Amino acid sequence: MxxxxxxxxxxxxxxxxxxxxxxxxxxxxxxxxxxAAQAACVPAASGSSAVDAGSGEIDGYSGVQLANARTIIDTGKAMGLSVRGQAIGVMTAMGESGLRVLDHGDAAGPDSLGLFQQRGNGAWGSPEDRMDPGTSAADFFKKLQGVQGWAELDPTIAAHRVQRNADPYHYASYWPAATAVVSALEGVNASDIAGGTACPAxxxxxxxxxxxxxxxxxxxxxxxxxxxxxxxxxxxxxxxxxxxxxxxxxxxxxxxxxxxxxxxxxxxxxxxxxxxxxxxxxxxxxxxxxxxxxxxxxxxxxxxxxxxxxxxxxxxxxxxxxxxxxxxxxxxxxxxxxxxxxxxxxxxxxxxxxxxxx
Missing domain, CATH: 3.90.1720.10 (endopeptidase domain like (from Nostoc punctiforme))
Known part of the structure; x- marks a missing residue:
């Protein structure tokens, strides 16, 4: 002591x-x-008009990464997810794969595939499903919608309830970048993604x-x-x-x-x-x-x-x-x-x- x-x-x-x-x-x-406390805070900047996923760089992400983010956002919208829910999906894929469709896992999950590193345990469909950005995003969002009170949880906790990884705070450091990407691609205020506040007092x-x-x-x-x-x-x-x-x-x-x-x-x-x-x-x-x-x-x-x-x-x-x-x-x-x-x-x-x- x-x-x-x-x-x-x-x-x-x-x-x-x-x-x-x-x-x-x-x-x-x-x-x-x-x-770090600031990892859960949303960037103060807001997007007044949407940008194209194929142009430039947003918070270090570009090219195919932003194209995959665009797919995650569109999938979430089609399923009725709020912009906050869409950002949780983008954050999770950032933390799992860097917004890339990976054809391999890691030591903790050697059978993991795709944007969300979904396991080959029968819960996430076929390898083809897990390697498809739209299908894998839809499967993630289906499970997110099954988490009670997910919209009121810290984003990293909501993602953890779906992914069940060892560290529930693994995704926290990706939240600012996810809100920046969604804010830019969707042309929405970052505070809207946060649920109305950029950093609670x-x-x-x-x-x-x-x-x-x-x-x-x-x-x-x-x-x-x-x-x-x-x-x-x-x-x-x-x-x-x-x-x-x-x-x-x-x-x-x-x-x-x-x-x-x-x-x-x-x-x-x-x-x-x-x-x-x-x-x-x-x-x-x-x-x-x-x-x-x-x-x-x-x-x-x-x-x-x-x-x-x-x-x-x-x-x-x-x-x-x-x-x-x-x-x-x-x-x-x-x-x-x-x-x-x-x-x-x-x-x-x-x-x-x-x-x-x-």
Missing amino acids: GSRTALGAAAAALLAGSVALVTVVTDGSGSASPV AGGSGDDLPWGAGPVDATSPDGMFTRECVDFALWRVNQELGSTTFPFKVLNSTFRPDGKPLGSALTWKDGWDARGWPTGKDPEPGAIVWYAPNVGGAGGLGHVAVVKAVNTDGTFLEEGYNGNPAPNDHAYYTRTVRSSTPSAFLYVPARKDFGLAS
Whole structure:
């Protein structure tokens, strides 16, 4: 857990989270997956008139790549997909093949083919289907439409639900280029592709902890030790309440109305109870995931994380800090967890119901 020189051993025990939640993972997404926050933001530029796919270059893509993007867009439109859905298709093909129809796979999927690197497992048709840009795009979009709430998910998560690759954030870095390509080819505003905003002021997007690249166990602006599980979780709580810059609405020292610190992961449910905030057994996006001591692989101080997305198969996507063994501790991670594994979920009330002073 690192040294605790900033505030002494007693204070460290009060503020620290726990590590090594190694038993709750249900698929291959448990490794740390740092993602720059800006990767999910849409370019500010917008297209006022469509350009031809055969002319010039758009964000590093040209020629046959843009022709394939054009096919993906047209296929999505024919199937009734929104421009955002079309961009998710383009993003996915960028991340899988660089917008090229590949006749080979890789070590993880040697039988993968085509724009979307679809596997030869019977779910994606014949080799000819997978090598055909229009057919492979249609098959991708059919499965995307079957993902519950796909339009409200982060684009990389929506793509991951279809592709089922190991890292759910694999596609995030391709989203800006995908929106630029679709914006240019379709002549639409990039903000329309994003769903109305270029870069949200509140909420979270991957590894966006402002001091996440700094030292471990310094004192953070929210009063926790930096890069501990509780530090990232309290940052997310502040984001949900619309507080994204210092001074933050909620601090370790001011969260509880009885004057006690919010403290380590061990005491977070007590903190919720003291404030009268709701808790329960069902995951909801944005809720704090609370593990009591020695539950789900947590240590003696428990662990807290955040619900990133809820799946339809009884699992949820968890994000947090300090949830992997060394040397990947004190870093951002995501993992898929069974909904029955945590001890409780701690819900953040709507901003209008939040009673603390600004």
